[in-house]
Amino acid sequence: MIEIEGVTKIYGEGKSAFHALDDVSVTIRENEFFTLLGPSGCGKTTLLRTIAGFVDPTRGAIRLAGKSLLExxxxxRPVNTVFQSYALFPHMTVAQNIAFGLEMQGKPRVEVKETVARMLELVRMTPMADRQTGQISGGQQQRVALARALAPRPEVLLLDEPLSALDFKLRKDMQLELKRLQAETGITFIFVTHDQEEALTMSDRIAVMNAGRIRQIGSPREIYDQPAERFVADFIGDTNFVEIELLETEGETAGIRLPSGRETRARSGAEARPGKATLAVRPEHARLVPPEEALMAGTLAEIVYFGTDTHYHVALDSGARFVIRQQNAPHHRQTHATGDRVGVSFAPGVGQVLRD
Amino acid sequence: MADDLSPARAARERRSRLLLLTPAMIILLLAASGPLLIVLIYSFLTPGDYGGVVWKFSWDAWFSVVAERDFFTDELSFADAHLSIFWRSVKLSLMTTVAALIFGFPTAYFIATRPKRSRDFWMLLIMIPFWTNLLIRTFAIMELIRAEGTVNMLLLWTGIIDEPIQMLFTEFSIMLGMVYVYLPLMILPIYASMERLDFSLVEAAYDLYATRWRVLRRVIFPLVRPGVIAGSILVFIPCLGAYVTPRVLGGGKNLMLGNLIELQFGQGRNWPLGAALSLSLLAIVMVALIFYVRAVGRDGEKAHG
Known part of the structure; x- marks a missing residue:
């Protein structure tokens, strides 16, 4: 278990001071696949480097299994990193790279040899053991970097955007590979990425970061279905934002009034207060309906065909735009045309009221 | 494209390529190959009474590089004077190279790890003495370490010593001078390879339980090795033939090869011997260069083969 408590990193002083990390607190469980997700410059890599020991935080504490790491x-530190550029030693072979950490730990020669052989097998690189690192492909380098970091059996593995240099197909394969490795080794993974899809498909839990702060922590489903604030809803997936009036709250739900005057219920945080607010609705959670059954009515402005689904852009009467995504069925016939009067509807409890 | 060229145009291209090569060839011929040939021929001739050479073939010059014949008894023995000067040249050059490496490596590392903007400033500081006249720099060293020089005065004044230390006109002073003069030649190539070094490799090694010393030995040093070898060669070779520094700082007692050669062409009036000694120096340099090529070649094979 890694406890990160009030970690702050300030570069510079006075007016030019820059908070790379601003009071970050999070507890990462044992054997968890934990992802730090955010746009570039949000502080996710700085947090990773703080755990690895390359950055000293200005304030705060980091504990591993109850013991402070910062000293x-x-x-x-029983923590290894997979670097974004892989950072494989160019003057060593694949096997020598993997053996490096073990040798530095002073493990006996026989054990080093055994572990290297096991690691090569784990990442399916056994035939490449004696190649120079410059002679293998990007995906293979990636696997060697993983094996090298896993070989000394760290308690935590830090991964700094390890897939960003790979092409789409290889990326998909490596995502599965990483999940498999984590399951097989039982090591805690802390994974940094700016790719929301990668974060959603791989993680047990995600921390969404922006401007040096953690904005929300939760399972991929929680983060996607119940974004706490506009930044998170906007950063992850596509979202419709509707200006609404919050009428009253009851537990985790709230009564709301839409711009059309219609009232419905939506999820909300417990701290939500009556007044003006923003509602987030995912495009695939809304339906296109006849105007008389709709929560909000408008005209169909655009239809975009995507193969698996179709996006309907509706110009609402309130002036805002609303996108609906509907899956395409076989033999589906297009019944709508741009310019039609249409309505937008979504089930009660589907929308999420956002924190300011 | 190439096979579109008409024969006339191909010939013109070939001619212009030759034309471009000509100046370099002329310089090489006039300034390197020509004189070298003359030196080689002279080393097999007989010395003239007042310098110069007499056109009569003789092995004597090469013979006296390593041996001498007793004037009275005609007995053969090793030319101790020459051999000790050879030995001193190689020894001082090696020591200077090692000292320059000890001072130059951390300096290059320091500069390479500065922010990009300030690196040029540090390199300028390294280069400025290099642009100053050699003689002036050598006399500056002399001024520092002579018996009434700055260093001795300072030591006397602070009471660390009671009487001046003899530093000038020793092997130490020659070495000090040569380290000072050739240090930039060590720093430059090491800095060049250090600047290309990917410092995430250093972090990776540090992350994988390597102590600072082991990071240096297992990762940094092997990767900047070509720079270290190039710097060592660049310092070692001019040291072997150094003339001004041992002349000024060695005070005539501590001759090096350069001074010995000059002596044969001047007071010694033995041009063939001077020529033979020069070629012996060249041979040592060649051995050092072959050593270098093989060391670097091995790195190249590792990286590509």
Whole structure:
């Protein structure tokens, strides 16, 4: 278990001071696949480097299994990193790269040899053991970097955007590979990415970061279905934002009035207060209906065909735009045309009232 | 494209390529191959009474590089004077190279790890002495370490010593001078390879339980090795033939090869011997260069083969 408590990193002083990390607190469980997700410059890599020991936080504490890590230099922390550029040693073979950490730990020669062989098998690189790192492909380098970091059996593995240099197909394969490795080794993975899809498909839990702060922590489903604030809803997936009036709250739901005057219920945080608010509705959670059954009515402005689904852009009477995504069925016939009067509807409890 | 060229145009291209090569060839011929040939021929001739050479074939010059014949008894023995000068040249050059490496490596590392903007400033500081006249720099060292020089005065004044230390006109002073003069030649190539070094490799090694010392030995040093070898060669070779520094700082007692050669062409009036000694120096340099090529070649094979 890794406890990160009030970690703050300030670069510079006075007016030019820059908060790379601003009071970050999170507890990462054992054997968890935990993802730090955010746009570039949000502080996710800085947080990773703080755990690895390459950055000293200005304030705060980091504990691993109850013991503070901050006093130890990187080479004394039971934490290994997979670097974005892989950082494989170019003057060593694949096997020598994987053996490096074990040798530095002073493991006996026989054990080093056994572990390297096991690691090569784990990442399916056994035939490449004696190649130079410059002679293997990007995906293979990636696997060697993983094996090298896993070989000393760290308690935590840090991965700094390890898939960003790979092409789409290889990326998909490596995502599955990473999940498999984590399951087989039982090591806690802390994974940094700016790719929301990658985060959603791989993680047990995600922390969404922006401007040095953690904005929301939750399972992929929680983050996607119940974004706490506009930044999270906007950063992950596509979202419709509707200006609404919050009437009253009851537990985790709230009564709301839409711009059309119609009232319905939506999910909300417990701290939501009556007044003006923003509602987030995912495009695939809404339906296109005849105007008389609709929560909000408008004209169909655009139809975009995507193969698996079709996007309907509705110009609402309130002036805002609303996108609906509907899956395409076989033999489906297009019944709508641009310019039609249409209505937008979604089930009660589907929308999420956002924190300011 | 190439096979579109008409024969006339191909010939013109070939001619212009030759034309471009000509100046370099002329310089090489006039300034390197020609003189070298003359030196080689002279080393097999007989010395003239007042310098110069007499056109009579003789092995004597090469013979006296390593041996001498007793004037009275005609007995053969090793030319101790020459051999000790050879030995001193190689020894001082090696020591200078090692000292320059010890000072130059951390300096290059320091500069390469500065922010990009300030690196040029540090390199300028390294280069400025290099642009100053060699003689002036050598006399500056002399001024520092002579008996009434700055260093001795300072030591006397602070009471660390009671009487001046003899530093000038020793092997130490020659080495000090040569380290000072050739240090930039060590720093430059090491810095060049250090600047290309991917420092995430250093982080990776540090992350994988390597101590600072092991990071240096297992990762940084092997990767900047070509720079270290190039720097060592660039320092070692001019040291072997150094003339001004041992002349000024060695005070005539501590001759090096350069001074010995000059002596044969001047007071010694033995041009063939001077020529033979020069070629012996060249041979040592060649051995050092072959060593270098093989060391670097091995790196190249590792990286590509």
């Amino acid at each position: 130890s230099p990187p080479h004394k």
